Amino acid sequence: MSFTRTLRAVGGAVVAGALLFGTAPVASADQIRHEQWPLRSFGADDVWKVSTGKGVIVAVIDDPVDGSHPDLKGNVLPGKSFLDGGTADRPDGKNEHGTAMASLIAGHGHGPGGSDGVKGLAPDAKILPVGIDLGDKEESYAEPLRYAVDHGAKIVNMSFEDFGDTSPAEKAAVDYARKHDVLMVAASGNSGSSIPRLPSAAPGVLAVGAVDIDLKVWKFSNYGSYIKLLAPGLHIRSAGVETPYRLANGTSDSAAYVSAAAALLRSKFPDLTAGQIANRLVKTAGLPDDMKGKKLPDPHYGYGFIRPSKALTANIPAGSKNGPLPALSEDSSKASGSGKDAEKATQSDAGMSTGVVIGIVGGVVGLLVVVLIIVLVVKKKSGRNGPPPGSSGGPSGPGGPGSFVPQPPAPGPYQQQPSAPGAYPQAPPTHPPGR
Known part of the structure; x- marks a missing residue:
């Protein structure tokens, strides 16, 4: 028995004519970097004096990544495409979402001193691309997630939303990742809805919403008790495929920045657990003045917006191994084995x-x-x-x-819901347009 799944990227892009290479007038490379306002907001130049993410592998479960892009070349591992069984370090036609996310995490720019093009928040991290189909089809992220864990990823970025319930195989895969001390980061979605989206709402996953340049929550950012952190998600410049660069809005981009911040921390604090890394991000998160003193996590703000510099330098006790994430139950641990156990878990996704x-x-x-x-x-x-x-x-x-x-045996089909639209960076949009 199989179940219909709908996976959708949670970031929208728009070709911004005068701002992209290949259009007229042509933007200068330093203009592209200047448009990366999150780096200025983070104080990236000071951050990189402390950590650049070196030695950390971040898996990007998404469209395949263009490893030949000048701002990513050398930072993308072969990975695996679950679309055709080959490697995932080459672009998949016109689909560029995975390339964009990878560039926000580990882009290194190009030109003298890497001063041109897009730079990621963790420019020395490595990207493990795990290619999946983000369109409407029977799809599961269980096997791709296990692949990422088994191939060295310490952080997994999942900038997509799943319209359905967590299958037994996916729950087992999430538990498997946690058992192997892998931090999972996921986008909450772009429909301004309180309906939990997966995988961001799965227990043990760090759910991320979006803020604008004024550090206010984006009105289309999904919300709920599961939201943990916020990060920049509006007017985000990133690497593209059809054109060298793209401009987008979405919690996809926010999740990528949180994954990058986690890579910085895992590089500097290699002995901390995934939960303790999440703890540093949560304990150093910022809030607007009118939110201070309120009970956290807040349904819209979570614990606040990430502040990578403070997370890297603040004196914060390591705390419990799970940090702000729920404890992994003994039953879950038993269900998250590899090999034959993984095969059984996958079979359970389709019933007996x-x-x-x-x-x-x-x-x-x-x-x-x-x-x-x-x-x-x-x-x-x-x-x-x-x-x-x-x-x-x-x-x-x-x-x-x-x-x-x-x-x-009792049937367990997923309850499908209408696809949520993505978002384009026209300001201010009156509704979230499609991907």
């Missing part, structure tokens, strides 16, 4: 496998045959000798004591 159903049916038929033989033997003896004194004779009816009435 054919082999299991055949086995159950065969067992029931065998049991009924044995019961029938016993009944015939007893009846034959009863015909010869009569019932024993005081007995009423006759076997139990169906469902009586000691009987077994097989029940069919």
Whole structure:
């Protein structure tokens, strides 16, 4: 049994004519860097004196990444495309969402001193691209997530939203990542909705919303009790595929910046757990003056917007291994094994496998045959000798004591919801347009 899934990128892009290479008039490379306002907001030049993300692998589960882009070349590992089974370090046609996210995380610019083009917040981190189909089709992020964990990722960026419920296989994959000390970061979505979107709302995943240049929550950023952090998500300049650069709005970009901040921290504090890294981000997050003193996490602000410089330098106790994330239950740990356990978890996504159903049916038929033989033997003896004194004779009816009435496996189709639109950077948009 399979279930229809809808995965959708949660970032929208627009070709901003005069601002892109290849259009007229042509923007200068230093203009592209100047338009990366989040780097100025973060104080990136000071941040990079402390950490650049060196030695950390960040998986990007998304469209395949263009590893030949001048601002990414050398920072993208081969990875794997779950679309065709090949590597994921080459662009997938016109789809550029994965390339954009990778550039916000680990872009290094180009030209003298890397001063031109797009630079990521963790320019020395490595990107492990894990290609999936973000369109409407039967899709699951369970196997891609396990692949990322098994191939060295310490952070996994998931800038997409899943319109459906978490399948058993996906829950097991999230638990598997947590058991292996991998921090998962996901975008909350761009529909201004309180309906939880997955994987951001899955327990143990760091859910991220978007703020604008004034550090106010974007009105289309999804909200709810599961939101943990905010990061820049409006008018975000990133690498493209059809054109060298793109401009976008969305919580996709916000999640990428949180993943990059986590890479900076994992590079500087390699002995901290994933939960303790999340703890540093949460404990140093900022809030507008009118939010200070309010109970946190707030449904819209979470614990606040990330401040990477403070997260890297503040004196913060390590705290519990889970930090702000829920504890991983013992049952979840057992369900998150690899190998055959992973195969069983994946099978559970589609209900009982054919082999299991055949086995159950065969067992029931065998049991009924044995019961029938016993009944015939007893009846034959009863015909010869009569019932024993005081007995009423006759076997139990169906469902009586000691009987077994097989029940069919309960179906578990996902409850689909309408696709949420993405967002383009026209200001101010009256509604969130499509991807």
